[in-house]
Amino acid sequence: MLRAENLRKAYRRHAVTVPVLNGLNLDVRAGEFLSVVGASGSGKSTLLHLLGTLDAPDGGAVYLDGRRIDNLPPRGRDALRNKTFGYVFQFYHLLPELNTLDNVLMPAYIAHSAVGWWRSRAGWRSRAGELLERVGLGHRLAHRPRELSGGELQRAAVARALLTNPRVLLADEPTGNLDADTGAEIVRLLREINRQDGVTIVMVTHNLEIVAATDRVVRMAGGLVAEDHPKPAPHFQLMAV
Amino acid sequence: MYKLLLCGRYLRTRYLAFVCIVSVMLGVATLIVVNAVMSGFSTKLKDRLHGVLSDVVVDTDNLAGFADPPDVLMAKIKAGPAGPKIAAVTPTVEVFAIMQFRAGHPGGPLITKPVRLIGIDPAGRAAVGGFSEYLVRQKDAPAPSFDLTADALARYEANKRGREREDATLAVPEAPPAQAIRLPDAPPPPDAAAMTAGMPVAKLYGAFPGYALAHLRYTNEAGKLVEETALYPGDAVTVTTVGGETLRPVSGTFLVADYLKTEMSEYDQSFVYVPLEQLQAIRGMSGRCSALQIKLKDYEADKASVTAELQKLFPYRDVRVNTWEDQQGPLLQAIDVERGILNILLFLIVGVAGFSILAIFTMIVSEKYRDIGVMKALGASSGGVMSIFLGYGLLLGAVGCGLGTALGLWITEHINDIEAALTKLTGRAVFPRDVYYFKDIPTNIDPAVVGLVNAGAVAVAVVFSLLPAWRAARLHPVRALRFE
Numbered sequence: 001m002l003r004a005e006n007l008r009k010a011y012r013r014h015a016v017t018v019p020v021l022n023g024l025n026l027d028v029r030a031g032e033f034l035s036v037v038g039a040s041g042s043g044k045s046t047l048l049h050l051l052g053t054l055d056a057p058d059g060g061a062v063y064l065d066g067r068r069i070d071n072l073p074p075r076g077r078d079a080l081r082n083k084t085f086g087y088v089f090q091f092y093h094l095l096p097e098l099n100t101l102d103n104v105l106m107p108a109y110i111a112h113s114a115v116g117w118w119r120s121r122a123g124w125r126s127r128a129g130e131l132l133e134r135v136g137l138g139h140r141l142a143h144r145p146r147e148l149s150g151g152e153l154q155r156a157a158v159a160r161a162l163l164t165n166p167r168v169l170l171a172d173e174p175t176g177n178l179d180a181d182t183g184a185e186i187v188r189l190l191r192e193i194n195r196q197d198g199v200t201i202v203m204v205t206h207n208l209e210i211v212a213a214t215d216r217v218v219r220m221a222g223g224l225v226a227e228d229h230p231k232p233a234p235h236f237q238l239m240a241v
Numbered sequence: 242m243y244k245l246l247l248c249g250r251y252l253r254t255r256y257l258a259f260v261c262i263v264s265v266m267l268g269v270a271t272l273i274v275v276n277a278v279m280s281g282f283s284t285k286l287k288d289r290l291h292g293v294l295s296d297v298v299v300d301t302d303n304l305a306g307f308a309d310p311p312d313v314l315m316a317k318i319k320a321g322p323a324g325p326k327i328a329a330v331t332p333t334v335e336v337f338a339i340m341q342f343r344a345g346h347p348g349g350p351l352i353t354k355p356v357r358l359i360g361i362d363p364a365g366r367a368a369v370g371g372f373s374e375y376l377v378r379q380k381d382a383p384a385p386s387f388d389l390t391a392d393a394l395a396r397y398e399a400n401k402r403g404r405e406r407e408d409a410t411l412a413v414p415e416a417p418p419a420q421a422i423r424l425p426d427a428p429p430p431p432d433a434a435a436m437t438a439g440m441p442v443a444k445l446y447g448a449f450p451g452y453a454l455a456h457l458r459y460t461n462e463a464g465k466l467v468e469e470t471a472l473y474p475g476d477a478v479t480v481t482t483v484g485g486e487t488l489r490p491v492s493g494t495f496l497v498a499d500y501l502k503t504e505m506s507e508y509d510q511s512f513v514y515v516p517l518e519q520l521q522a523i524r525g526m527s528g529r530c531s532a533l534q535i536k537l538k539d540y541e542a543d544k545a546s547v548t549a550e551l552q553k554l555f556p557y558r559d560v561r562v563n564t565w566e567d568q569q570g571p572l573l574q575a576i577d578v579e580r581g582i583l584n585i586l587l588f589l590i591v592g593v594a595g596f597s598i599l600a601i602f603t604m605i606v607s608e609k610y611r612d613i614g615v616m617k618a619l620g621a622s623s624g625g626v627m628s629i630f631l632g633y634g635l636l637l638g639a640v641g642c643g644l645g646t647a648l649g650l651w652i653t654e655h656i657n658d659i660e661a662a663l664t665k666l667t668g669r670a671v672f673p674r675d676v677y678y679f680k681d682i683p684t685n686i687d688p689a690v691v692g693l694v695n696a697g698a699v700a701v702a703v704v705f706s707l708l709p710a711w712r713a714a715r716l717h718p719v720r721a722l723r724f725e
Binding site for chain 1 (some may be wrong): 242245246247250251252487611612614615616617618619620621622704706718721
């Protein structure tokens with residue numbers, strides 16, 4: 001479904017070029033819950049950004065359902081990020097000026113003009129309400145981000161990522177800023193979404209305990225896929241993390 | 242939709258933005274007030290100038306006036322191509338003179354003033370311009386006259402008696418003749434009554450001096466402005482000017498019948514209107530005039546064509562045909578230039594507001610780095626992000642303009658109350674009446690100017706938010722999401 005082919009990416013700072021991805025190949029299957037692990041600087045987040053068209057590769061290509069998406073014009077990539085991909089970040093990144101409901105509605109606000117929003121607002125509000133109920137925040141609609149706990153913030157971020165019924169959810173260390181119990185709760189939620197809604201999930205994480213909940217684990221090293229383990233066992237151990 | 246939502250939220254939650262709003266508001270309010278006052282002055286000045294000067298003036302440099310009598314001249318004008326466009330014409334004689342009078346009473350100090358003596362037919366003069374609206378006693382009279390009121394006549398008689406008493410007091414008693422030598426064939430002494438019987442009685446001629454000529458203003462020891470009446474109705478003034486045919490001094494006496502109060506210091510301090518026929522008689526130019534005052538039916542539409550026609554009708558070197566605007570051109574131009582310069586300078590206040598928008602928006606964009614990255618990750622385009630900040634600038638400008646317009650209009654409406662309060666507070670006249678001769682600070686709100694100021698201020702707000710908005714739009718989402 002989502003395929004990275006010979007992906008290359010380097011960051012330049014002043015005269016120094018730091019290669020991050022060195023011809024990486026990866027195939028993400030539809031409905032799969034894939035976790036990507038690896039040491040810091042191994043290129044996990046960069047891979048996620050390239051898969052989600054948030055950044056452009058220096059070389060190689062990204063395909064979605066066989067269609068190349070990394071070289072789409074900006075408008076096409078914006079539409080993909082709005083409708084096809086959902087993002088969950090380590091630091092939640094909810095907008096502080098908006099309450100929980102408006103934060104969850106943000107992808108719909110972005111998708112519509114004022115008139116379009118006016119016409120479809122009831123449907124979107126109902127959908128956002130359902131998602132917030134599902135993640136256990138039905139009673140926190142009017143609260144601002146500063147009034148929510150870390151776990152609540154991340155659940156709101158998951159609800160926001162699901163609003164437009166995306167096909168792929170890209171989660172960048174979604175438990176990285178949470179305690180173990182809250183982190184496990186978020187992973188359970190993602191697993192449920194993956195199973196019930198059939199959403200493909202690519203999750204970058206450092207936490208080996210939670211990868212057991214995923215369908216497949218990929219370890220990155222030196223800008224390449226070093227290990228690829230389908231169906232990890234409950235007490236799965238990677239070779240070199 | 243997110244652009245509107247975030248613009249509104251940023252406006253409500255970023256208190257720093259109120260600095261921009263206040264800057265724009267003060268700039269807009271200042272521009273509206275200054276323009277309203279300048280326009281008020283300009284309009285009032287034009288009204289006054291136009292009131293005292295008729296629409297078109299045909300005058301001659303010849304000391305003796307036009308060669309033809311006024312009736313012939315007026316008939317010539319009315320019969321010409323410009324005739325149908327003319328509503329009224331009246332002849333005048335205008336000459337510089339020296340006016341002397343005793344201030345306050347016959348024994349008061351002798352005051353001498355240079356004046357502009359204008360001989361008019363009051364009804365005719367009222368017909369060509371808003372002359373009578375500036376008369377104090379006969380304000381708005383359709384046909385004002387130089388006739389004296391009973392009170393004025395009584396004062397004149399009292400003054401006369403006072404002068405006679407004074408003369409009698411000052412007169413040296415004559416010594417009785419030692420011995421009258423009477424020649425046997427000498428004629429009998431003349432009988433004064435018999436000599437004057439049947440002769441015309443001396444006529445009293447009225448005059449309308451400018452209000453400031455008849456009222457002396459000065460600051461007393463307490464620093465307070467005092468106004469004292471120097472000429473009451475019925476008081477005599479003597480004017481000395483030059484004759485019409487030759488350069489010889491001639492003089493005449495007139496009695497104050499009314500005052501002219503235009504609230505234009507230049508006119509109120511120098512104009513003295515007297516009966517046309519009497520000034521003609523004094524100057525030895527009976528039946529002639531030095532100027533023709535013309536009122537047009539539609540000034541704005543016909544001023545150019547009538548002026549051109551009249552110039553053809555009077556193709557003489559010593560004759561000038563001018564509209565009232567031509568006559569006061571430099572003054573009106575000076576006001577316009579002054580207004581333009583003031584507008585440019587004051588618009589710098591809005592420029593300063595623009596720079597505060599630039600600085601504050603740059604700060605806000607830096608502060609919102611991660612939020613911008615999140616919005617781009619959720620599908621917002623660079624153009625959309627740019628629109629948020631441009632819209633924010635537009636909103637700040639619009640709110641600032643709205644508040645500034647309300648404040649500016651309120652200040653303009655209450656400017657005289659504010660001036661009175663400031664004068665009371667500081668103990669110094671902010672708007673000295675003796676300088677301007679206006680009772681109040683004149684204001685005139687031009688909706689077009691208010692609209693222009695608002696449009697300019699909003700444009701400045703948007704232009705100065707362009708750079709931070711462009712920076713926000715260019716921000717790479719990955720860099721923004723990593724920003725700490």
